[in-house]
Structure formats: C-alpha cells, structure tokens
Amino acid sequence: MSRPGGPAPEPDCPELGFYGLAGHTDDPHDLLDEIADAERTGLGAVFLSERFDTKDAVALAGAAAAASHRLGIGTAATNPHTRHPLVTATAATTLHRLSRGRYALGLGRGFDALSDLIGLPRVTSARLEDTVALLRTLWRGEAVADHHGAAGDFPYLRRTATGEDRIPVLMVALGERTLELAGRIADGVVLHTFFTDDTLARAVRTVRHAAERAGRDPGSVRIWAVLATVEESVPEELRLRKITGRLATYLQGYGDVLVRVNGWDPGVLKRFRDDPLVRDHPGPLDAAPAATLERIGSLLPDEWLAACATGSAGHCASRIADQFGAGADSVILHGATPAELAPVVAAWRSRRDPQRFSSLPANPGWRTP
Template identity: 80%
Template sequence: MNTSGADAEAGGPAPDCPELGFYGLAGHTDDPRALLDEITVAEEIGLGSVFLSERFDTKDAAALAGAAAATSRTLGIGTAATNPHTRHPLVTATMATTLHRLSRGRYALGLGRGFDVLFDLMGLPRVTSARLEDTVDLLRTLWRGDAVVDHHGPAGDFPYLRRTAEGVDRIPILMVALGERTLDLAGRVADAVVLHTFFTDDTLARAVKTVRDAAEQAGRDPQSVRIWSVLATVDESIPEDLRLRKLTGRLATYLQGYGDVLVRANGWDPQVLHRFREDAEVRAHSGPIDAAPTELLVHIRSLLPDEWLAASATGSAAQCATRIADQFDAGADSVILHGATPSELVPVVAAWRTIRDPARFVSLPANPGRSTP
C-alpha cells in the first residue's frame, strides 16, 4: 500500500508544551541508546521536540532520528543539523522521506554550514550559501515527486535524480543559522530557523528581525518562518562540576570552532577571544573543551567574562523559567533548552508551566519545522 505525504501527516496526540525542545544526547556520548530514555522522559514532562545534532562518531542523524520516530508518539523530530554535502542529495531526500513517513509527519530536516576546517581535513568543499540554497531546491523538487534533469549548480552536477517513492511529501526544512548571511538565507528559503546557543537577548532580537525582514523581502509571510532560540539551560539542581562542563565547556568549545562569528554577532570584545585562544593551557588541549578535565574548565572559566556566560538560563528553576520567557519577549517562537537532559529539565519545565500562557502556543504543531498545522 502506498503511503503518500498527505497520509503521513495524519498526526497524533499533541505535546503539552510544543514551544519547548531539547537536544538529544547533548554534547559527547559513547552510548547513543541513552536517547531512548531521554525521549521517554521528554514525552512524560511534555516537551515538544527533540533536536539531533550530528557528529562523526556515535551520533549519525539518520539513525538517531529513526530511533526517535520509532519510540515517540508526540515529539517533533528535527536534525539540527546535518550538512548538505556529506550525503548525496538523493540519499538525503530518501532519508527525509523515510523519517517523515515513519514519524507520521513529525520530522523536519535541518541543514547547516558545519566547520570549514573539518571539511578541509575531510577533503570536502566548504559549504556556501549558494550550495545550501541549491540543495534546498533539489530536495523540494524530489519531495514533490518531480525529476531533476541535467542539473549543474553549486550543489553539484546531476544528470538525473528521482525518488522511486510515490506521492508528495511536505517535509519542512530547518536551517541552523549564526551569521548574518545565513540568517538572511534562512528567512528567504527555510521553513524554520534554529539559532545559536549563547546569543544575548539583543542579538536574538536582531536575528529574529533579520530572518523576518528577509522573508518579507522574498514575498513570504514573515510569521510563516518558525524561529527557535537555543538557550543553554543549567539550573542549580545540577552538580557544580557538571554545570561547569555544560556552560563554560560548551561556550569554550564554540569559541574554539567559530568564536569569531559568535563574538561578532554578540558585539563582544574580540581581544577576550584572542587571549582565550592564545592561553597556554587552552592551546595545549586537543579535542573539544566540553570533554576536557575539570581542572582545565576551572581555568577557562577565569578567562571568560561573566557577561558571556550570562547569555543562558541558570539559577533556580523559577529563574530559568523567567529566562525562557525572555526568549519569547525577544521574538522567538519556540525555545530549545540546550545542554540538559529531559530528566535534568524536570524542575525547569514544571516552573515554566506555572507562568506560560497556553493560549499563546495552542496552534503550534508538533513538527518543529512548521509554524502552523
């Protein structure tokens, strides 16, 4: 029996808090099966979506999203993100079609630029805005059931591409965006945008405006693009050494990889970034800092201004809930509570329920890439 895209979107029970998401297996893990327990708890406490970042170790986006689709009933599922050129476009289209139908329409494909240095080492080209946009066009053509014939563009040269699956699949595309150019591109072509952790509230407001302005200039409804803020959320019930890893370690890892872009986006002092990068202990450490020994994290904490780490949700559960509200006040449609597992988020979500306005979020669908049902 053929299952068309329309059939796949029959839907199911709605999550209690569709406006909230979390990252599955946040950070490093050697045990991807832990995701299954995270999904169980997430649905029990009413979280709306699980986001799955991809690393070239035990975090393959397709495998994790398949597990999430098979074990969840209400959660939206989004890759945030995979890269447009680590899989052939037809393979990516097939992956997304499978996950879309497996989840009955709860899946959104997330694309991002990734790390230039890593792609240099892998022998892959760096990802440009043109490549992202061309990939989006190719995927949507394939999901409509149309063929791609004699294509020559930034995404590559393809004589003939066509899915064997029948039907039309309305699969939303998320775009993970940090810099101005990617925000503008997302507003023009994406269904939803996932912003970046450690955005200040002012930066978040500017990013929202950039996305919505770009959508309007492209002739789209600016409100049709769902914007997800990403808020590092580490409340005081989490042990101190783990809080250090989830905040200082996480921010320092970003500063390692693309600190210039994050510092520029927030208007932070680039000299602080320079001193961090030139620090002898930082330079001597190999690998991501969020996996570093506690002693190094304590040292790195002394290098980073309080202001930089304040772009997060910390303190009591009630204080964290207030910081969630700040994200909506700055213009976000939804918030990813980043860095904590659903079990760790239990008190924060409970506190959020006491101040949230249910009417504000009642029309949000489970699928994280959609702004309306």
C-alpha cells in the first residue's frame, strides 16, 4: 500500500521545496494560501517544522494533504521522543494514506537545552536509530513485542491498520555524526540553512559514504540542501528578518555546531554572543525589531551572510544551481513564501534541465519512483 488510491500527480519542479509558515506565525491558516500559491508556482514540496505554539507538524501536514493535489509533504522535523512511537506511526500512516503517498516523516535531534527545560531526555543517535526501526516494523504491519531499547521499553506495539505502508523517513542533519547516521538509515536527508557550498559538498559526501559503508546504494538517499532565499522585491525589513534574523537565531541556539561545520571563526561567534544587544535580547532574534536586526547584522561577517540567495531572481536561480553543483538532489528555498518565491522559480524554470530531475517523485523522501 505504498500509494493507496493510485499515484498522486507530479509537481512541475519536484526538485524545489519551501518551508510552510517559515519562522514565527500566529495564524496557521496562512498555510492554506501558501499551499495554493506553491502549486500554482510549480514548487515540488512543502516542509513543516515544529514549534510548541501554533505549528504542530502533524496537524499542519494533515492540512497540507487536504489542501494540495501535487505537493510532496515532509515534516522537517519533529523529535522522536515528544510522541509515543505508536502515536507517531499512526500519524504517519494516516498522512501517507490521506496524501496518496506524498508524505515523508522527518525526525531530528532538537535542542538539548529545550529537552532539559521541559523534562525530556536528550535525543541520541541510538534513540533515533531505534525509533526508526520501531516505526518501520509497525508500518510493515508487524508487531513489536518485549522491546527494550534506546527508544524505550514497550511490552507490545501493533498498529490496528491493515496492510503494509511504505513511508520514507527523512533525517534532519547538521553535525557529522548525524549526517553519518542519516546515510546509514534514512531515505532522505534535510541539511541545514547557511551551509557554505564547500560545507554542502562535504555533507553530501559524508551521507553517501555512510550509506555505502552500510551496504546501501548511496544514490538512493535523497539529499535536500536548504538555501535561505530572499529575492530583491521583498521589502528590506523582511529581508533583514529572513536572512540576518534567521542566521542570528541559529547562532543563538546552536552556533557552535554551525560555525564548526562551516569552518568559521569561533572568536566571531563569541563576540556576537557577548554583545549586550544579543546577550540581553529576550527570545529569538528573528523576532527582533528592524533597528535591532540592523545592528546585529554589523556583528556578522559578510562571508557568513553570503551563504544564502539574495538579489535578482536570476542570481537566486544561479545560487540554486550552485547547490546542485555541490551534489544536492533537491533544494528547499527557505524563509520566503511561495508568492515571494514566484520570480525565483520562474527564473529557475528557464535554466533547469528536466531530464536531470525526472527521477524525483513528489514524495520528498524518495529518490526514485
């Protein structure tokens, strides 16, 4: 039952995705307009991150499945320990069948500090691997009995849904160990925003080599680059929020890892974090006033802010091509709405090679139909 009810129609540009409700939102209903715009524009997939506010990934994925006909849908990501594995398996089964096979479950480690704060254990590689194994067993229609592993102790687990469901697992990965884990066990990988082109190429090699060492076909793992993309028609204040604010927020939360993988200067990160404007700011910096973001931008090197796509639609399309040149299979255009991305997608259409992407189905977790 990999595609119940027959296959879904394919999108125009299955190699391009976007994040639904990127950043902060108080109105999840906006996702429905984004879905309609995305299908008109020709984007291939919507990715749904999760926050403990108005962005429950399962609820949003259900809305996306109901409101779309061609878009692939991926959670990118939820954490493996915020739901019981039987609940997660059930949610993914429901979304898989509801979307006619367009859904991929994305898992990630999350933030250690947040796990500590809300009283959950930190997510380890062992927990991710054990959770994926449990989910795949349940999706095959099999029972799990007397399980004792990193995901927990479960006397008996079994879905009541009949049949087998082939649901891909996406892994959201930043550091090398998670990239290697993704190569071993995941069907697709979502990388991180603000990777330099060299870092992207290294990440792709890490995933492919790990897959090969695990006895898998390295080309079967679909790798998504994530490119912050803000075309020149977007107002300056929004551009600041989507580029400067977004990077600054990442540096607040897990800047050490991002700086390390990019080979950036950790001294710059320390000066950034020690600046009173950053140190004393309550909450994520991408929600800060424009004047604050302008000042914060002066703390960040041009090299760091250049790991994105800005300027004309043609230049943004060139930056998309750079991601494919570095080895990515697909690219998430992060930070902008589908309406804002329309000029970029149009510019990309004028230069894309349809044959290159003919092996990409709508489902963002699969590499070949």
